[in-house]
Amino acid sequence: MPAIKAEEIRHECIKPGVLSVAINLGNPVLARQDAHGELQGLSVGLAKKLASALDWSLEMHAYSTAGKVVEDSTRRCWDIAFLAIDPKRAQQLSFTRPYITIEGTYLVAESSPWQNVDQLDQAAITINVGKGAAYDLFLTRHLNHASLNRLETSHSAIERFLAGEGDVVAGVRQPLQQAASVHAGYRVLADSFTEIQQAICTPRGNERLFAFISGQITEWLDSGEVARMKAAEENPAF
Known part of the structure; x- marks a missing residue:
């Protein structure tokens, strides 16, 4: 051509x-x-x-x-x-x-028992996500049990989790790591649920x-x- x-x-x-x-x-x-x-x-x-x-x-x-x-x-x-x-x-x-290519993963409380992403697809777990984000679309297709709490933006999904809403928050690794670095008591899982x-x-x-x-x-x-x-x-x- x-x-x-x-x-x-x-x-x-x-x-x-x-x-x-x-x-x-x-x-x-x-x-x-x-x-x-x-x-x-x-x-x-x-x-x-x-x-x-x-x-x-x-x-x-x-x-x-x-x-x-x-x-x-x-x-x-x-x-x-x-x-x-x-x-x-x-x-x-x-x-x-x-x-x-960037990674989608989870920010969790330091005290939580979760060590990898596969452990989070449970009926009792609510995951904060930015509505319409690539990882929201991916998790919508692939989660079988956990619930998604869709917030207006990826940033608000993190902020609301830090304020006590939701059990974990999904997102791009780097912003989650930034949040964990400035807020004591949180950590980012080492593995990822998707490559974006x-x-x-x-x-x-x-x-x-x-x-x-x-x-x-x-x-x-x-x-x-x-x-x-x-x-x-x-x-x-x-």
Whole structure:
């Protein structure tokens, strides 16, 4: 298939010559806002790089949860988004190769008897989750006995657990570890219930835009550029 050129997809986008990007702040490992409200993180860096490759302007829209990003996918609110790959989402979104894989696990009380994730699928256990997050979708499909307590965001799921609501909280490993590091009496389980593959996506039907984005991320993954960007995020120069 011939390479897709930027001028061929200008009018597939919401605003010709502008790449409109949904940035999910529900996962601070990949995107966050600094004290001045500026967006930062690996997803933000990739969005800027894609806009530069197109030689277009960049318009970023911050979302508090992945679920809200998915809801807006049918409303022409954005051209591309950064989300975890999930079969349910794939019914309306086209996903590129994953650019990073992160773990879903549990934060539990230090005094609890649980040592691995398999022990938590019990009828008496309530698990706090961020509504619509990738790990919420995964646990919805795979849990047989435990109950899910769906909160507005991943952050509120953690905060409500620390306040005494729910028996455990599910989430991405790094934010859970951060919570455990600043709140005595909690620990993160060593194993994980899923590996969450993060990718770039477009609403289904935008084939040429998707082909361009997919081609770019594949090129940057194969060349090691994404790995270099990830390393720079994890080890910033001082």
